[in-house]
Amino acid sequence: MPTRSVLPGVVIDQRAWPASGGGFADVFKVIYKGRNVAVKRLRFFAYPPSKEAELDGALCKEAIIWKHLEHPFVLPFMGVCILDPETGFKSTVSPWCDLGNLGRHLAGNKPLDVGKTLLQIAMGIEYLHSQNVVHGDISGNNVLLTDNLDVQICDFGLGKWQETSIVTGGSRATPGTVRYTAPELHRGERPTYASDVYAFACLALEICTRKVPFSGTETMGVASRVCRGDRPPCPEEILDQRLWDLIEECWSHQPDERPSTARVVATIQGWGVYLPECGSVSQE
Structure with missing residues (x-):
């Protein structure tokens, strides 16, 4: 060092x-x-x-x-x-970010500009990929918020220590991130740009609904559902069909069918306007 x-x-x-x-x-x-x-x-x-x-x-x-x-x-x-x-x-x-992480902000049902947040997260991941960095642990816990509600992606690479041979001798998803984990990672493959895109889709769903993916399923049962191709259904909270179409493409079962982060960014930017603000969304 x-x-x-x-x-x-x-x-x-x-x-x-x-x-x-x-x-x-x-x-x-x-x-x-x-x-x-x-x-x-x-x-x-x-x-x-x-x-x-x-x-x-x-x-x-x-x-x-x-x-x-x-x-x-x-x-x-x-x-x-x-x-x-x-x-x-x-x-x-x-x-230090006083507002803490995005997951906590969402759980607190606090207002958030959906389009702005999604675009900033996508741009941050796109930058990491342009620098040959795979994040490997995208979730609401690893996105911090500034006082202006701008995102700060953190812990790229650090979260993988628990899944690597340093500790376990193999690759595995940890309980905290299993709901954002692509099917190929559940099968023991290494994180890739494509698995980051899958995780982005899961986080996008959480941002819109204030619920973690597969919120009605026990954590232990998520991996088997993902591996057989199950995905959460389109929720009522999705306010724009274009966003749902992007989410579905990003969590495609086959990694090579997922878009690059550059295309994700271009797609969101191409909508021209931010999506409606996500305020008092029911957590029922």
């Missing part, structure tokens, strides 16, 4: 509780140089001790990729910090 990417003076109060977290890391809200930042620290205790150095190396590789990315709808990379000098393990540092 380049020395200039290591930020000195980042400290987490040992008594502080994480502001949020997932299956592989905790996120702490920290003040650094007068501004709020997010420090993501791996939960090394959750993995075999023999894998600690490998996980730290994976984080460094991801940070090196992240530091070269710059796009309005991709969360900026600030650097890494070393919270424990004894181990030297790294944690990533990025700007």
Whole structure:
């Protein structure tokens, strides 16, 4: 890891509780140089001790990729910090987003401009793909919101650690993302641009309905339904047939039948106007 990417003076109060977290890391809200930042620290205790150095190396590789990315709808990379000098393990540092993630915003039934949000997410993913980066974990939890309700895509690549040979020896979908996981990934294949497009379709459905895909199905049963070709039916909340047609194309069963993110962006832009604002949508 380049020395200039290591930020000195980042400290987490040992008594502080994480502001949020997932299956592989905790996120702490920290003040650094007068501004709020997010420090993501791996939960090394959750993995075999023999894998600690490998996980730290994976984080460094991801940070090196992240530091070269710059796009309005991709969360900026600030650097890494070393919270424990004894181990030297790294944690990533990025700007703090007060509004949290998109999934939480949707669950709170707060107003959202559907067209603007979909276009920004698509543009962010298109940029990642143009930089040869497969996100691999697109969901509402990995899209943060700025004060202006602009999106900030985060955790590209980081979420795959739990599904890779570093930890498990194979590939698998985690419970938190299984509802956005393409059928080929359920069969053990690696994430691709096409699987990101599939996940985008699932997230688009969630944005319109305020419900996760297959909301009426237990998580354990989702993978089998997806693999046999089942998809959620068109809901009443879809306010534009063009959007539903795009969703269906994006979650096609065959990866090569899904559009590129560049075409997804061009399609949404081609509609000329944003879709209606998504406000008080029923969660019944």
